Amino acid sequence: MKRSAKDFDYSGETEQLAKFAKALGHPARIIILKHLSNQSCCFTGDLLDVLPLAQSTVSQHLKELKEAGLIIGEVNPPKVKYCINTKNWGIAQQLFSTLFKEDFSKINCC
Amino acid sequence: MKRSAKDFDYSGETEQLAKFAKALGHPARIIILKHLSNQSCCFTGDLLDVLPLAQSTVSQHLKELKEAGLIIGEVNPPKVKYCINTKNWGIAQQLFSTLFKEDFSKINCC
DNA sequence: AATATTAATCGTATATTTGCGATGAACAAT
DNA sequence: ATTGTTCATCGCAAATATACGATTAATATT
Secondary structure (H helix, E strand, O other), X not given: OOOOOOOOOOOHHHHHHXXXXXXXXXXXXXXXXXXXXXXXXXXXXXXXXXXXXXXHHHHHHHHHHHHOOOEEEEEEOOEEEEEEOHHHHHHHHHHHHHHOOOOOOXXXXX | OOOOOOOOOOOHHHHHHHHHXXXXXXXXXHHHHHHHHHOOOOEOOOHHHHOOOXXXXXXXXXXXXXXXXXXXXXXXXOEEEEEEOHHHHHHHHHHHHHHOOOOOOOOOOO
């Protein structure tokens, strides 16, 4: 991709929020996260029953969630237990709620 | 892209949340939204001063936000006034806050 | 030692995203 | 009528994302 001159640096917060949002930007990953956050505790790979995807594809989605910092995988061969990364989950929660804090329900110009 | 057999239908809410998240998944679009939501009222294309991007690229990002339903563009040639789509903004706010409602700060298994 | 189970990774195909410059459309001002 | 301003759209290139099957790695079971 052609990139503008010197790759611009957005602010850390902006970058971080975009990164979380991007990770949430696929229905399969939303399902995974909902699954993990409903589970009172952690969980392994029964995701295959829930998702209409091949094992390798699910693994790829898990990897992306891990890279975004939203989940943690605890290896326990031959199984792996996945959990919400609670620290970053809290950060994400906060960043999104800040973004949406404005309440436009009353005043609006359009 | 190869797609699994018959394109699977995720639930409407899941699909909708993923769509909003995807639209938020780029720093430039976060900046645009912050700009619009800070502005007490609407606003046109001074975004070019804020973003390190070409006019056509910014226009593209605006289009994506429009298609995701997060903003509205009111044509007023030769200018265009952009605003937050307050109705969908509220819906997004609600969907994200539901996703993040679990509070893991205390109990956690990992 | 051989087999089974689980999940990551590799290789590959295709789709989508991001970005730019160039062009076009809509109107205002001259 | 001509020119200027603002923004959308087109055409293109490069990067990333999505998906799959096949393979590999790690361990438990037989």
